[in-house]
Amino acid sequence: MDHLDRFAQAARTRIEAGYYRVRSRKRPERGPRSFVRAIRIRNAEGNAIIAELKPASPTAGDLLGDRKIEQLARLYRAGGAVGLSVLTEPEHFRGSLENLRAAA
Known part of the structure; x- marks a missing residue:
């Protein structure tokens, strides 16, 4: 079973x-x-x-550092992003539904 199969099964x-x-x-x-x-x-x-708002990656580890999702969402919008992709997958990417709410 490869990474994608494990991610899909966990989802x-x-x-x-x-x-x-x-x-x-x-x-x-x-x-x-x-x-x-x-x-x-x-x-x-x-x-x-x-x-994309991705707190972590299975290969790169922590991607947020001391930044908050709300802060990054504001910066991305101010920088001209037309949309935000917010990862909610908790196990591999440390996402959450709370992150989605925070970015709204």
Whole structure:
């Protein structure tokens, strides 16, 4: 079994255990956003960047250092990212659903 097979099996186990079931929470008050529209606009101006928030990597270890997800999300948005990819996988990438909330 290779890395991808192990990651996939672990993900299936987490899904079956209910890890990704989220109770309804009130979203921050913001106007409606369109991801597709943001990409089209940014592509017309140059490049549309989707920034990744990944706390750790199985091969590189810790990637955050002393930075916080909220801080990086703000910096990425200020830098022009049209979207954020937030890893929520806890075992191999130290992600969490709380990171997703923090980046919103």
